[in-house]
Amino acid sequence: MSEIAVYKVPESVAANTFCTEGQYRDLYKQSINDPIAFWSEQKNCVDWFRDPQIIKNTSFSGEVSIKWFEDGELNVSYNCIDRHLPSRANEIALIWEGDNPAESAKVTYGELAREVNRFANVLKSLGVKKGDRVTMYMPMILETTYAMLACARIGAVHSIVFGGFSPDAVASRLDDCQSSFIITADEGLRGGRKVPLKANVDAAIVELAASTGRSVDTVLVVRRTGADIAMTKGRDVWYHDVSQDVSDHCDPEPMKAEDPLFILYTSGSTGKPKGVLHTTGGYLVWVTMTFKYIFDYKPGEVYWCSADVGWITGHSYIVYGPLSNGATSLVFEGVPNYPDASRFWNVIDNFKVNIFYTAPTAIRALMREGEDFVKATDRSSLRLLGSVGEPINPEAWNWYYTVVGEGRCPIVDTWWQTETGGVLISPLPGATPLKPGSATRPFFGVKPALVDADGNILDGATEGNLVLMDSWPGQMRTVYGDHERFIQTYFSSYKGLYFTGDGCRRDEDGYYWITGRVDDVINVSGHRMGTAEVESALVAHEDVSEAAVVGYPHDIKGQGIFAYVTCKAGVEPTDQLRSDLVKWVRKEIGPIASPDVILFAPGLPKTRSGKIMRRILRKIAENDTDSLGDTSTLADPSVVDDLIRTYRVAT
Numbered sequence: 001m002s003e004i005a006v007y008k009v010p011e012s013v014a015a016n017t018f019c020t021e022g023q024y025r026d027l028y029k030q031s032i033n034d035p036i037a038f039w040s041e042q043k044n045c046v047d048w049f050r051d052p053q054i055i056k057n058t059s060f061s062g063e064v065s066i067k068w069f070e071d072g073e074l075n076v077s078y079n080c081i082d083r084h085l086p087s088r089a090n091e092i093a094l095i096w097e098g099d100n101p102a103e104s105a106k107v108t109y110g111e112l113a114r115e116v117n118r119f120a121n122v123l124k125s126l127g128v129k130k131g132d133r134v135t136m137y138m139p140m141i142l143e144t145t146y147a148m149l150a151c152a153r154i155g156a157v158h159s160i161v162f163g164g165f166s167p168d169a170v171a172s173r174l175d176d177c178q179s180s181f182i183i184t185a186d187e188g189l190r191g192g193r194k195v196p197l198k199a200n201v202d203a204a205i206v207e208l209a210a211s212t213g214r215s216v217d218t219v220l221v222v223r224r225t226g227a228d229i230a231m232t233k234g235r236d237v238w239y240h241d242v243s244q245d246v247s248d249h250c251d252p253e254p255m256k257a258e259d260p261l262f263i264l265y266t267s268g269s270t271g272k273p274k275g276v277l278h279t280t281g282g283y284l285v286w287v288t289m290t291f292k293y294i295f296d297y298k299p300g301e302v303y304w305c306s307a308d309v310g311w312i313t314g315h316s317y318i319v320y321g322p323l324s325n326g327a328t329s330l331v332f333e334g335v336p337n338y339p340d341a342s343r344f345w346n347v348i349d350n351f352k353v354n355i356f357y358t359a360p361t362a363i364r365a366l367m368r369e370g371e372d373f374v375k376a377t378d379r380s381s382l383r384l385l386g387s388v389g390e391p392i393n394p395e396a397w398n399w400y401y402t403v404v405g406e407g408r409c410p411i412v413d414t415w416w417q418t419e420t421g422g423v424l425i426s427p428l429p430g431a432t433p434l435k436p437g438s439a440t441r442p443f444f445g446v447k448p449a450l451v452d453a454d455g456n457i458l459d460g461a462t463e464g465n466l467v468l469m470d471s472w473p474g475q476m477r478t479v480y481g482d483h484e485r486f487i488q489t490y491f492s493s494y495k496g497l498y499f500t501g502d503g504c505r506r507d508e509d510g511y512y513w514i515t516g517r518v519d520d521v522i523n524v525s526g527h528r529m530g531t532a533e534v535e536s537a538l539v540a541h542e543d544v545s546e547a548a549v550v551g552y553p554h555d556i557k558g559q560g561i562f563a564y565v566t567c568k569a570g571v572e573p574t575d576q577l578r579s580d581l582v583k584w585v586r587k588e589i590g591p592i593a594s595p596d597v598i599l600f601a602p603g604l605p606k607t608r609s610g611k612i613m614r615r616i617l618r619k620i621a622e623n624d625t626d627s628l629g630d631t632s633t634l635a636d637p638s639v640v641d642d643l644i645r646t647y648r649v650a651t
């Protein structure tokens, strides 16, 4: 291990930080030894209408119940907007950079207040009430942020579906949370290409009716491109029409700390996506505090997270965390390589971005384009870089550090999940020496542990499955509508512990190195995919009898999707069928689920009880067939030789 480079905290950073190494150690110790005292104080990073007295009431056993600050009352939009108005009404809350570099906008906190109040009044005028689920299927435009905050203002629960998902995926999410109100736009714009959002919503509503008999009451449409779209009378309304006469004022609804704030669907190892439910008080405290400490944000700085608000990173670190801190947050509609591979760096120069947060897959893709696209830009405003979504390989880390940050900017490699609400393991720039590829140490109040397959807690420098031993305020509370699934998914593998699904190594300095998922979830370009979801899409095709999907190492995406497909009797496995199947998966789930490789397999390796041996399929997909391990438990070991032969012919 000794050859691993360690980057000490630069003195200039340590001299100007919220949290030095010593402070981190003291605060961390306090947060673990006396969580009640710690959180009684830290909860004051948000404004409460009613100050909570009951701080923590959580249990990871039995029925699993997680409550934080339960007798407190607050409102998220009040915290993200109103409380800043006395001092910051004229400061910039949001910078918007369009897909087209000629389009941008700036919004002050005063203007944000007006827009969100108006949006909230529009929702109310259309009958949305506290507790209603509002589905959003939106591009990266300012109205998306207004709509989220407007829901929070009136106590409606938003459920954002990433704009890259298909109509079928929208329909199943509408159904799962029994939502009958949708906010969308005429079209989205990404990398110069149009995304037919409203047409997809129309198709989703048809699909919903066909599969469940349910209907949608209202589709609220924001104009983005001005495309000519179909509007259904009595159901579809234009935002610019209905917002004309609404007032600029809407009182924030006092919410209980444990009232739901949003649902966000995420992929798991089995079945359909789960509705991860986050609530109001604990979530807001968590994102407010982690944003402040991890990005070491100082007033006046410009912060940019390049994620999409359709993912948790966008929820927590484009919208709620930054705005709760009164920060300036940049919202980017485009993609890293349009019009060319200098785009990120040009945006950083144009708006003098100080803190930049992106994903390893974007870094690797840009790294491949060469240094010239970076060196043509200035980037002198940058002082801190962040990474999220998947393990960052040391090569990408070094490029990010030396080429993008010119050796000047610490990198915060932040490990977390949709379920955790915000970051759990990350360096703090003024406190933590960095090791490329390690997310380093736990944030305050986070108690990670590594366990072996039997759930024994492992000590010292070791490797195992990553679990969390106690609750933190930002933790998800349940799977929407299915608490049993929540218990089953996260608390049944190891008694009394939250299981993350990740494997992890801890080194002799107590640093954590996430090694990736150990369950049947794969991470494709930082997006989580359940292999079971792709499989069920494939077997829904009329020519497919069986499918098994595994991840394999991919230079840019981190992991690619490798699908083994067995055709129905009498069906020819042709190249045409292969491309039809890719199209089919795109239609069923969305482009992010497109298989990279489809291997037609005459049979799949199964145990005698009929369970597919994925371990073997992973090895073949990785082209690592010398160490297949024990195949003696297979019902028919010759299947493996057939597969390897087919793989060699195909590649």
Ligand code: WTA
Pocket: 266, 311, 312, 313, 387, 388, 389, 390, 391, 392, 413, 414, 415, 416, 417, 418, 419, 439, 500, 501, 502, 514, 516, 517, 523, 526, 527, 528
């Ligand atoms: C992976 C994204 C290594 C991990 C915020 C986790 C990471 C899954 C990192 C959650 C990181 C996220 N280093 N792995 N810094 N960040 N992951 O729910 O496998 O989309 O379980 O949340 O991404 O993905 P999700």
